[in-house]
Amino acid sequence: MSVIKLIDALNIVKTAPRQEARALNVFLVCGFTPLHMQTFLTAHLQLRSPDRSVQVQTGLYGDIAGNLERAAEAGPDAIALVLEWPDFDPRLGIRAAVSRTPSLEELQDSISRKANLIQHVIETRLPNTTIAVSLPTIAARTNVAQPCWLTTGLEMALTRRIADFKTWALGHRSIRVLSSQRLDTLSPSNTRSDVRSEMTAGFPYQLHHASVVADLLSRLIRPPLAKKGLITDLDDTLWSGIVGEVGDEGISWSLERNSHTHALYQQQLRTLAGAGAFVAVASKNDPDVVQQAFRRSDLLLDANQMFPVEVSWGPKSEAVRRILQAWNVGPDSVVFVDDSPMELAEVQSAFPEIECLPFPKNDPQACIELFDQLRDLFGKNAISAEDTLRVESIRAPALLTKEFLEDCEAEITFSEIKDPSDSRPLELVNKTNQFNLNGRRFTETEWRDYLADPASKLLVAGYKDKYGQLGRIAVAGSRADGGSVSVDFWVMSCRAFSRRIEHQCLRRLFSTAGAGEIHFDFTPTQRNGPLQEFFTGLLDRAPQGRFGLSGDAFERKCPQLFHTMKELL
Amino acid sequence: MNDLEERLADCFQAALPGIARSELRNASMKSTPGWDSVVTITLLSLIEESFGVQTQAADIEKLTSFESMRDYLAQGAAHASR
Numbered sequence: 001m002s003v004i005k006l007i008d009a010l011n012i013v014k015t016a017p018r019q020e021a022r023a024l025n026v027f028l029v030c031g032f033t034p035l036h037m038q039t040f041l042t043a044h045l046q047l048r049s050p051d052r053s054v055q056v057q058t059g060l061y062g063d064i065a066g067n068l069e070r071a072a073e074a075g076p077d078a079i080a081l082v083l084e085w086p087d088f089d090p091r092l093g094i095r096a097a098v099s100r101t102p103s104l105e106e107l108q109d110s111i112s113r114k115a116n117l118i119q120h121v122i123e124t125r126l127p128n129t130t131i132a133v134s135l136p137t138i139a140a141r142t143n144v145a146q147p148c149w150l151t152t153g154l155e156m157a158l159t160r161r162i163a164d165f166k167t168w169a170l171g172h173r174s175i176r177v178l179s180s181q182r183l184d185t186l187s188p189s190n191t192r193s194d195v196r197s198e199m200t201a202g203f204p205y206q207l208h209h210a211s212v213v214a215d216l217l218s219r220l221i222r223p224p225l226a227k228k229g230l231i232t233d234l235d236d237t238l239w240s241g242i243v244g245e246v247g248d249e250g251i252s253w254s255l256e257r258n259s260h261t262h263a264l265y266q267q268q269l270r271t272l273a274g275a276g277a278f279v280a281v282a283s284k285n286d287p288d289v290v291q292q293a294f295r296r297s298d299l300l301l302d303a304n305q306m307f308p309v310e311v312s313w314g315p316k317s318e319a320v321r322r323i324l325q326a327w328n329v330g331p332d333s334v335v336f337v338d339d340s341p342m343e344l345a346e347v348q349s350a351f352p353e354i355e356c357l358p359f360p361k362n363d364p365q366a367c368i369e370l371f372d373q374l375r376d377l378f379g380k381n382a383i384s385a386e387d388t389l390r391v392e393s394i395r396a397p398a399l400l401t402k403e404f405l406e407d408c409e410a411e412i413t414f415s416e417i418k419d420p421s422d423s424r425p426l427e428l429v430n431k432t433n434q435f436n437l438n439g440r441r442f443t444e445t446e447w448r449d450y451l452a453d454p455a456s457k458l459l460v461a462g463y464k465d466k467y468g469q470l471g472r473i474a475v476a477g478s479r480a481d482g483g484s485v486s487v488d489f490w491v492m493s494c495r496a497f498s499r500r501i502e503h504q505c506l507r508r509l510f511s512t513a514g515a516g517e518i519h520f521d522f523t524p525t526q527r528n529g530p531l532q533e534f535f536t537g538l539l540d541r542a543p544q545g546r547f548g549l550s551g552d553a554f555e556r557k558c559p560q561l562f563h564t565m566k567e568l569l
Numbered sequence: 570m571n572d573l574e575e576r577l578a579d580c581f582q583a584a585l586p587g588i589a590r591s592e593l594r595n596a597s598m599k600s601t602p603g604w605d606s607v608v609t610i611t612l613l614s615l616i617e618e619s620f621g622v623q624t625q626a627a628d629i630e631k632l633t634s635f636e637s638m639r640d641y642l643a644q645g646a647a648h649a650s651r
Contacts, residue, residue, distance in 0.1 A: 006618050010583035010611075035607065036614060200626055201610045207618055 002047070003186070003211045006036055009043035016046055017053050024052040024443065026221060027059075027071035027079045031087040033202035034058040040214035041080055048222040051441075056080075061202060062090070065117050072125035077443040078221040079131045082213065084204060085140040085158070088114045092140040092158075094198055101143050108157050115165055122175070128420065130444045132220035133169060134178045134213050135162050138193045138204055173421060174444065176220040176381065178213070187212040222443075225431055227355070227377045228329045229278035230269065231320055233338035234285060234311075237359040238266060238301075239293070244285055248293040253300070261367040265359070266300035268371045273305035276387025277378050278327050281309040282319035282336070282347075316343050317350035324351075328494040330433065330527065335377055337370075384424045386471030405500065406562045412504050413462040415568035416512075418451040425460050425475045432491035434530045435502065438523035440489045455479045456488075457512075461505050462568075463496055470496055474505050478513070484548070485513040487520045494530075502534055503558050504565070510551040517550045570594075577639055580615035584608050597634035609633070616642065 045054045059067030064087045086093030088111040142154045169175040187209045198204040235242045240259030241251040253262035273279045290311045294303040308326045310319035332353035339359040348356045360366035426447045461474040474492040522543045535543040538557045578593050598604045
């Protein structure tokens with residue numbers, strides 16, 4: 001987590017990208033004076049979106065529902081909704097002093113009415129806008145006679161109301177609620193409130209708390225790209241002990257043998273693999289000994305979930321290189337975990353982009369922190385069907401000859417359905433680097449707008465063959481452009497390379513375009529070499545800027561294709 | 570500028586990016602375009618963050634120029650060193 005100081009936040013805002021950069025418009029909806037929260041939110045969003053010009057708009061003091069309406073009018077890419085108890089009833093805040101203490105029923109009724117109003121405005125006016133919500137972080141000022149150590153009826157009612165609000169929010173795909181558990185860790189409850197600032201300026205937060213809340217909200221609005229693969233060591237990492245010395249019965253991962261953190265690590269890797277992350281092994285060991293250990297029935301991670309398993313006495317960086325090749329992913333998408341500082345340093349020096357994390361085998365507390373860190377690095381808001389297919393797909397043969405392709409019973413399914421609630425196409429567009437026409441990324445709101453445009457067409461391709469399914473692995477967005485068709489973006493997962501799926505996609509685009517020529521909105525990026533190679537083969541020259549390709553030219557260069565085609569209606 | 574003035578100047582440049590560093594010594598709420606109450610609160614927050622001091626509510630009205638803030642911090646440092 002990154003907590004930045006106010007002076008740094010102001011300087012980040014000051015040196016934001018040039019005006020011509022694509023805008024990221026966020027509306028900060030809060031009932032207090034936005035002041036430093038606006039600064040911190042802008043700065044954190046800017047750090048997460050270096051290619052965008054971030055603008056954070058705000059509304060009026062004390063008018064949450066009205067500010068939501070204003071946000072709806074402004075049509076931002078996302079909303080940061082920061083609620084505190086005075087937004088539900090001013091009498092729960094420090095700035096209100098009343099001559100009559102309201103009854104519990106009165107307060108409950110008032111809070112419910114306000115919560116219902118907020119929910120109503122969101123449902124009717126902002127049903128599809130991405131909303132990151134921070135629920136009250138500062139304790140309500142409850143003017144009751146009981147001592148502070150006693151839970152009161154009002155406190156119970158407030159807790160229940162927040163639980164109801166969270167339950168409602170979790171039922172809406174576009175609403176994400178900030179984790180109060182994570183907030184408690186980063187900003188303890190007794191260091192959040194700044195009473196003097198709230199009384200003098202209407203800003204209730206200490207600077208550190210404001211920075212933490214803004215950081216977490218920015219993560220909900222612009223989630224970091226999840227890592228794709230984890231490479232783990234075995235001895236004293238996946239299990240306790242050196243298997244080459246103590247044998248497969250001598251290694252352990254249990255409470256009884258004081259090695260339970262290794263069991264928790266195995267459990268964590270199983271969860272990551274189940275959610276689509278690649279897990280591989282790089283170990284200096286005897287392969288036969290490791291195979292024997294993998295046969296232990298009490299291993300909490302299925303040995304099949306780890307691929308490739310690189311066991312040798314060579315340098316770990318070489319094993320890592322082979323694993324990256326098998327996965328076909330870049331080092332910046334990978335995490336390497338090992339208990340040995342020397343091995344970590346050796347891999348780090350060969351692959352500076354890999355995130356190398358020590359396994360703190362003698363420090364259970366640090367192990368738990370490592371597991372939370374892995375959850376953050378690999379976590380996704382939603383798991384798609386394709387995530388569960390990914391590991392199987394990389395086991396398929398790597399060398400795909402013409403004979404092999406002819407014999408593998410490949411089937412491509414095309415769909416032109418524009419469904420904003422389907423997260424897979426956007427996920428592909430936003431995380432694919434290598435076969436990517438221009439590196440264009442979308443916010444969820446921009447994506448919905450693109451799909452809502454009657455002129456836009458979306459082509460999604462899925463693939464399977466007799467070796468298994470890849471799921472949906474390619475997406476192209478296009479629109480009619482006078483007499484021709486323009487492709488605005490086109491991506492294909494690296495798992496789908498060498499199967500000529502890209503050729504079939506292009507043939508499909510030509511067949512439905514009704515135009516002899518297609519224009520491609522190409523931009524070279526640091527990572528889209530494979531796409532450039534593909535077009536260089538078709539054009540007999542490297543693609544440059546926006547370029548056109550005729551159907552005839554494509555067919556002259558297109559190799560033989562063996563796929564069966566299906567249309568998803 | 571001495572060290573205190575340099576650090577104060579950093580705060581001013583973050584809160585009032587339009588002013589040249591050479592003009593900061595003469596900056597005041599009256600004479601500087603864009604210096605409103607929000608800028609004052611931002612400046613006080615920056616000073617608290619940078620210098621680890623806690624300004625008093627009663628002092629806020631007096632802290633309306635670079636000079637007054639510099640003197641306020643210098644006095645605070647003098648008190649602290651006693």
